[in-house]
Amino acid sequence: MDMLLNPLNRRHRLRCDIPVMPGAFPLVGHLPAIVCDLPRLLQRAERTLGSHFWLDFGPAGHLMTCVDPDAFSLLKHKDVSSALIEEIAPELLGGTLVALDGGAHRQARDAIKAAFLPKGLTQAGIGDLFAPVIQARVQAWRARGEVTILRETGDLMLKLIFSLMGIPAQDLPGWHRKYRQLLQLIVAPPVDLPGLPLRRGRAARDWIDAQLRRFVRDARAHAARTGLINDMVSAFDRSDGPLSDDVLIANIRLLLLAGHDTTASTMAWIVIELARQPVLWDALVEEAQRVGAVPTRHADLAQCPVAEALFRETLRLHPATTLLPRRALQELQLGQRRIPAGTHLCIPLLHFSTSALLHEAPDQFRLARWLLRTEPIRPVDMLQFGTGPHVCIGYHLVWLEMVQFCIALALTMHKAGVRPQLLSDVEKGRRYYPTAHPSMKIRIGFS
Ligand code: HEM
Numbered sequence: 491m492d493m494l495l496n497p498l499n500r501r502h503r504l505r506c507d508i509p510v511m512p513g514a515f516p517l518v519g520h521l522p523a524i525v526c527d528l529p530r531l532l533q534r535a536e537r538t539l540g541s542h543f544w545l546d547f548g549p550a551g552h553l554m555t556c557v558d559p560d561a562f563s564l565l566k567h568k569d570v571s572s573a574l575i576e577e578i579a580p581e582l583l584g585g586t587l588v589a590l591d592g593g594a595h596r597q598a599r600d601a602i603k604a605a606f607l608p609k610g611l612t613q614a615g616i617g618d619l620f621a622p623v624i625q626a627r628v629q630a631w632r633a634r635g636e637v638t639i640l641r642e643t644g645d646l647m648l649k650l651i652f653s654l655m656g657i658p659a660q661d662l663p664g665w666h667r668k669y670r671q672l673l674q675l676i677v678a679p680p681v682d683l684p685g686l687p688l689r690r691g692r693a694a695r696d697w698i699d700a701q702l703r704r705f706v707r708d709a710r711a712h713a714a715r716t717g718l719i720n721d722m723v724s725a726f727d728r729s730d731g732p733l734s735d736d737v738l739i740a741n742i743r744l745l746l747l748a749g750h751d752t753t754a755s756t757m758a759w760i761v762i763e764l765a766r767q768p769v770l771w772d773a774l775v776e777e778a779q780r781v782g783a784v785p786t787r788h789a790d791l792a793q794c795p796v797a798e799a800l801f802r803e804t805l806r807l808h809p810a811t812t813l814l815p816r817r818a819l820q821e822l823q824l825g826q827r828r829i830p831a832g833t834h835l836c837i838p839l840l841h842f843s844t845s846a847l848l849h850e851a852p853d854q855f856r857l858a859r860w861l862l863r864t865e866p867i868r869p870v871d872m873l874q875f876g877t878g879p880h881v882c883i884g885y886h887l888v889w890l891e892m893v894q895f896c897i898a899l900a901l902t903m904h905k906a907g908v909r910p911q912l913l914s915d916v917e918k919g920r921r922y923y924p925t926a927h928p929s930m931k932i933r934i935g936f937s
Pocket residue numbers: 565572587588589599744745746748749750752753756805809810811814874875876877879880881882883884885887888
């Protein structure tokens with residue numbers, strides 16, 4: 491099947507001397523191809539237009555996309571701003587640290603980051619909190635014999651992230667519903683009428699914010715309690731020139747959003763890869779039997795190199811965040827070109843993650859890339875988490891939960907004498923934007 495490009499738009503045009511990719515549709519631009527077929531779109535653009543080209547993101551406008559590896563270092567450049575993220579998704583990300591620059595960003599990030607470092611996660615007992623939840627879920631899969639994998643990993647991740655926040659288990663069903671409505675804000679057309687996604691999404695956001703405000707009040711009233719929200723409240727209150735509660739609430743909401751879809755997608759891809767490559771499963775089972783139990787502390791993760799390699803290689807081939815938007819504040823040199831101040835930029839993490847310039851045989855799934863390496867992990871080896879001041883806060887948490895999940899899955903299924911089997915076509919229904927994920931319909935059997 492050919493790409494979802496507009497056959498009537500074939501004209502070759504330039505903007506600021508840089509070619510515009512043909513094939514945009516009115517109103518939605520290249521979004522259909524970006525969402526459904528991003529790897530081929532980037533390859534075609536590079537082949538026909540070179541390393542710099544404009545893509546049309548519909549309502550978000552044109553973003554100058556650069557596949558030259560230099561573009562990755564823009565994420566660390568002092569004259570590049572993240573404020574464009576708020577303009578693209580004001581309803582969801584407005585006021586959150588991912589869209590802030592400089593001192594304001596540092597202040598908000600400093601108040602959160604310690605809780606997500608290995609020490610903070612270990613002190614808060616996050617591994618002990620997660621292990622039984624993950625084990626119960628994979629045991630339920632074994633009992634059912636067959637699951638729709640992305641739905642299952644989505645539910646599991648929501649449960650984990652809510653328990654991390656300290657949201658009581660009996661409140662989860664209500665949160666689930668509101669959270670799904672909140673996500674509609676990502677794709678909502680800008681029409682605010684009753685029953686439409688924008689109105690429903692805003693109502694869900696207001697409901698969630700009101701609940702979070704209550705948690706924050708409770709945290710202040712019972713300062714001795716532990717839990718991530720409590721840690722964050724005290725860190726925010728201690729920060730220089732304390733941050734307003736609105737900033738705190740928006741950032742707790744950001745954590746719910748940032749930590750859910752991305753991880754659910756990665757976990758689903760891990761199961762799919764294990765199901766379609768029996769040698770991976772055998773290597774994981776051998777490791778799980780050797781360690782004998784689900785690890786709960788960061789210090790224990792070194793005993794699970796196969797599970798760690800699975801997590802890294804899966805994310806390399808299936809990065810959950812494919813594109814990052816930025817704005818140039820000053821004129822910049824990017825590869826062979828000068829980019830004018832004010833240009834909206836798109837940094838294609840997906841392209842670098844699978845680039846032959848960075849990886850040997852980039853399209854092959856090779857655990858050995860990670861198992862045989864002797865040097866430490868460099869920023870470019872974990873580029874799926876970004877780099878520079880906005881590098882993902884959840885990196886150590888994801889690493890912990892993915893290894894825990896792999897070991898729990900292998901121990902549970904192996905004990906029952908079963909292994910994962912792929913029951914659907916993997917290529918159909920993949921999505922690449924706003925976050926990338928396998929098809930919602932993919933089914934995995936355990937037999
Ligand atoms: C596989 C899972 C994940 C992937 C691939 C991922 C990817 C990313 C990327 C690429 C960024 C950089 C955004 C930018 O530079 O504009 C980012 C930022 C962020 N991530 Fe993650 N993420 C994941 C999981 C998580 C989790 C579990 C959490 C927390 C619960 C989290 C919290 C955040 C936050 C708060 C930021 C913003 C940091 C800042 O702006 O300073 N992420 N993530």
